[in-house]
Amino acid sequence: MQANKHLLLFLFVLVSSVQYVSAQEDPITPLPIKAVKDTIVAPLLPPNILNDSIQVDSVTQDSSQGKKPLLLDKIKYKAKDYVRLSQKENKIYLYNEAEIYYQDTELKAGIIIMDYVKNEVYAGRIKDSTGTYTQLPYFKQGTNVVIPDSIRFNFDTQKALIWNSRTEQQAGAGSLGSDAMKVLAEITKKENDSVYFLESARLTTSKDTVDPDYYIKINKAKFVPGKKIIAGFSNMYLVDVPTPIALPFAYFPLTTGRTGGLIFPTFTQDPNRGFAVQNGGYYFPINDYVDFSILGDFFTNGSYGFRTQTIYTKRYRYRGNINFRYENQITSQKGFSDFSRSTLYNIQISHSQDPKASPNSRFSAQVNLGSSQYFTNSFNQINVQNTQNNNLSSSISYSKTFPEYPSVNVSLTATHNQNISSNAAPDADNITLTLPTLQASMERIFPFAKREGIKKGIIQNINFQYNLRAENRIRTNDEDFLTGRMFENAQIGARHTIPLNTNFKVAKYFSVSVGGNYEDVWTAQTFQRGLDPNDPDSNREVVLDTINGFDRYNRYGLSASVGTTLYGTFNFGEDKKIQTIRHVMRPSIGWGYTPSFEQFYDSYTDLNNEEVLFSRFEGTLNGAPSLNKSNSISFSVQNTLEAKVRDKDSTKLEPKKIKLLSNLNFSTAYNFEADSLKLAPIGFNGGTSILNNKMNINFSGSLDPYTIDNNGRRINTFNVSNGGSLLRLTRASMNLSYSLNNETFKKKNKDGEEDNESELNDEYRARSGGRTDDLFGFGLNDDTFNRSSKKNQDDIENPIYGTVIPWDLRMQFTTSYNNSNRQNEFGNTSLMFSGNISPSPRWSVRVSSGYDFKNKGFAQTQLGFQRNLKSFDLRFNWVPFGRNERWDFFIGISSSILQDLKWESRSQRIR
Known part of the structure; x- marks a missing residue:
């Protein structure tokens, strides 16, 4: 009984304490908001989420229950409409523009439910007032982005289950947008950061991923973002219609940058060579700076060809490519009268150096050489305009500048020029090579003036230069090209040139230039001519003996010129359509003198007892000096014609300038030393643009003051x-x-x-x-x-x-x-x-x-x-x-x- 009294006393005190505590709290005033049932239903989520009326339990859950959380960082979350915590369900509800951030993971959706005990999130869409689903989930982890209809993701295991996912993968060197691979899958299972498993997926590069005009449908696949897709049965669909294009399994590389792989061929047919597989091969990315590709053509009659291409580049240093093409062409079959076999080849090399790599030296190459009939006869020539080429040319050069005063520039060049015109004679020497050409030049020196400042007068403007050109020239044909025979008739020579000039003004309006030129010519061989003394007198012929060894000659000349500029203006009035015409004329008179160099000439007597003059330097690389003395005056005049016309736009205050004649030039010469025909023909050329510069007109010609005889000779x-x-x-x-x-x-x-x-x-x-x-x-x-x-x-x-x-x-x-x-x-x-x-x-x-x-x-x-x-x-x-x-x-x-x-x-x- 006593114990019961104590128990009743304890209960009374406890109840009183609870009432006292409750009495100390402020009363809760409900907000005057009418409760309306939410009609929005999110797919793939429990239907009672938005209508949950369970009271929030005030008793804190025992933290000792459940598994230990594995989260390594804080989870940040927010939503536009509301964020609601349900401690009974251990979940957080986020609605409308919901966002969650955890380490490198980002999730955005219309609605997100986060289970903070299991460390999982569920995200889905919401409906707008028109019943349209909006705010699709946006899931980003690292650089991989997935846009599904709904997603379930676990922060601990990093695994996810995704419905109707859409992702975009860049592959190769493609650009963003339509050149990217779009992956769409009904169900996607994310195993880890780098492996996804797809079910009922579609692959396409179409810009419209919802209704693509084509896609490749695969039942199951393994997807490694940024690397590859390995699929089972794959079938291509066009506008949702299956095609016969199908494979039992497929591999789709998605690696960015350059990757090696097969180049799919083209199947063709040639009436003379049979069926063919063309342009098939392989691509090799050797490293970050060099790649290599090889393509081949194979015909059923035995013809074949291959092409290789190497592209290399190093930023701020150099870049270039090397192309080699070879074809073994067989026409018809052995035993037939029209059977033939031929080989064609073409080499193209391009190399350019960044000017910043080495300011004082430069190496460049532009090579295009090969068989003369390659572009016209190649069975894989798809660039038809190349068949109209008449020349192949190449140049490989290295230059070096020594900047100290006086600066010197030295260059070494190998050139190639090949006439591939169909009009060229078959046995003609259609290939010209220089292996090599050495050129050196010294900058202009003014010996009587300071290096800085303005130079005035005749003396201070006296200047000279030095130039050297040495050359090894080879002329050959297709048959001897790239063989030892092409060097048999090589010509070697050098030319040293020293020009000396000065210029000054006369009467303030006339520019006068006076100078001379000295040239020293070297050669490695000369030619001696004469009648063969061993032949009978009646059959004696002129023989040519080659004399190997160093020889030289020099030549020189003097020159002077005077020119001025004249302006003529014709004003018609500002009220006229053509207001002004301006004529600019630049006449010039020049004089040149070159002596006769008969000291470098010899003679022999022919069968008619007539003396024949010849020079041992005839036929050498730089030819022979002139035997005729020249003392001539040259005349030239340059003209330009411009007009000012009233602009059609009345708001323009200034007239519009147009060119009537861009240039109109005349030139001729008179030789005082010539015994006849002293006046040279008058040459002219000009050009202009009309029709608002849309039409360009250029012309040239020659006018002869002398007549001709019945044989057509002047x-x-x-x-x-x-x-x-x-x-x-x-x-x-x-x-x-x-x-x-x-x-x-x-x-x-x-x-x-x-x-x-x-x-x-x-x-x-x-x-x-x-x-x-x-x-x-x-x-x-x-x-x-x-x-x-x-x-x-x-x-x-x-x-x-x-x-x-x-x-x-x-x-x-x-x-x-x-x-x-x-x-x-x-x-x-x-x-x-x-x-x-x-x-x-x-x-x-x-x-x-x-x-x-x-x-x-x-x-x-x-x-x-x-x-x-x-x-x-x-x-x-x-x-x-x-x-x-x-x-x-x-x-x-x-x-x-x-x-x-x-x-x-x-x-x-x-x-």
């Missing part, structure tokens, strides 16, 4: 004395080029600029020395002409132009006239043209052709079009007739990642 009789005109036009040439586009005839805005922001690009890549304006054709696989319009149309679903259709046109007209022997005939007269037009933003059409008016025939003609199919490119190019008749068709994925998914077909050149 005689010492003026043409006017023979009943003709004062001057006889003997030759002339003219070149007109015109370039225009759809913006040419538009009105200009107030700033004088055309309405468009940028003009179409008229320049295209040079092809082994060919032209860059498409007038000689374009590459059959060249898609650069469509890139300018393609860049701005990728995001247009159904692009249209309205009333503006971009186009451009280039034309060039060339003609020549010859009347040296009264033939009065025109030489080559041709019109070349090329143009592009885009009927719609995704279509591009191009043409290149020309017409020869003399031979009455078309030049090489090409037609081509390209269609941008969003993720695909479609091309067709056609040479409809001529020696290079062929066609080429291509359709394939635009992205470089999957560029081997293509279909290409081309014809071989019809011979």
